Amino acid sequence: MREHRKVLTIGGDHSIALGSVDGHIQAKNGEICLLWVDAHADLNTADTSDTGHMHGMPVSLLVKELADYWPYLPGLDWQKPTMSIKNLAYIGLRSVDHYERLIIEKYGVSAYGMEDIEKYGIHAVTTLALERINPTGTKSLHVSFDIDALDTLEAPCTGTSVRGGMTLREGVHIMEIAHRTGWLGAVDMVEINPRLGNILQVKTTLEAATHIIKAAFGFSRSGHVPQHIEKLPGYYAPILIEDKIVKREEPVAVPPLLKES
Structure with missing residues (x-):
């Protein structure tokens, strides 16, 4: 990352x-912004969580505004x-606990749920979220993508x-x-669990994750x-010599596909 290479973390x-x-x-010496793409806010503390599951708490451990709500944690x-x-900023929320909503409202967190996507469209929502958390374009962007942000039909193998x-x-x-901004420094792709489905469901989930990861790294x-190709490969058309079909040694001449500028 210090060499300006993107980092991909897959989980888990x-x-x-x-x-x-x-x-x-x-x-990046603290100069980052975080786009959390998830059905859940993952913003609970140890005292507000109904389940006690750590995967519902990572955001609250990362932000300094909630540091006083955490006791000392051995090993951390x-x-x-x-x-x-x-x-x-959040995109894709549709299962937010009461205390998580309280924190979002109290601190004015940029949180875009499915109703916002339905109303404004994903392009507008994503653009607005990124403008809110990185208005000057000087921070490095981290996108943490939970596969359960997708509908169950798109990614069934998740917990x-x-x-x-x-x-x-x-x-x-x-x-x-995110890729086109030029800010993207790191991507997480998480909550993929191939043990939770049949062969078709596993294939569907993995294909979805693959498409999302490829987009993050510039696939169009x-x-x-x-690059460095001006014309299509030539066609080696056969020719007739003395009643015999003979393959050409050179391809049929074709004009350049791209003109030199």
Whole structure:
């Protein structure tokens, strides 16, 4: 990351983002913004969580505004909450606990749920979220993508799926926009669990994750012009010599596909 290369982390439950985001913060001296794409806010503390599951708490451990709500945690001495909650935005929310909603409202977190996507469209929502958390374009962007942000039909093999989520197309477009900003420094792809489905469901989930990851690294659905190629490969058309069909030694001449500028 210090060499300006993108980092991809694949998991695993969403608690792994505690390490990947913290590492990003350290590598960029705190100058990062975080786009959390998820059905859930993952903003509970140990006292507000109904389940006690760590994968529902990583965001609250990362932001400095909630540091006083956490006791000392043995084994997490390395992790210091230094990111401002103002540098956080959500996309895809549709299962938010009461205390999580309270925190979102109290601190004015940029949080876009499925109703916002339905009303404004994924392009507008993503663009607005990124403008809110990085208005000057000077911060490094971390996108932490939980596969359950997608609808269950798009990604069935995940542990806490919620119906009514995004389409794969919408998930891919988020990453396309993130890539085009030029800010993207790190990506998490999490909560993929192949043990939770049949062969077809596993294939569907893995294909969805693959498409999203490829978009983050610049793959274009409209295709790419190959570099250093000016014309299409020539066709070695056969010719007739003395009543025998003979293959040409040279391809049929074709004009350049691209003119020199």
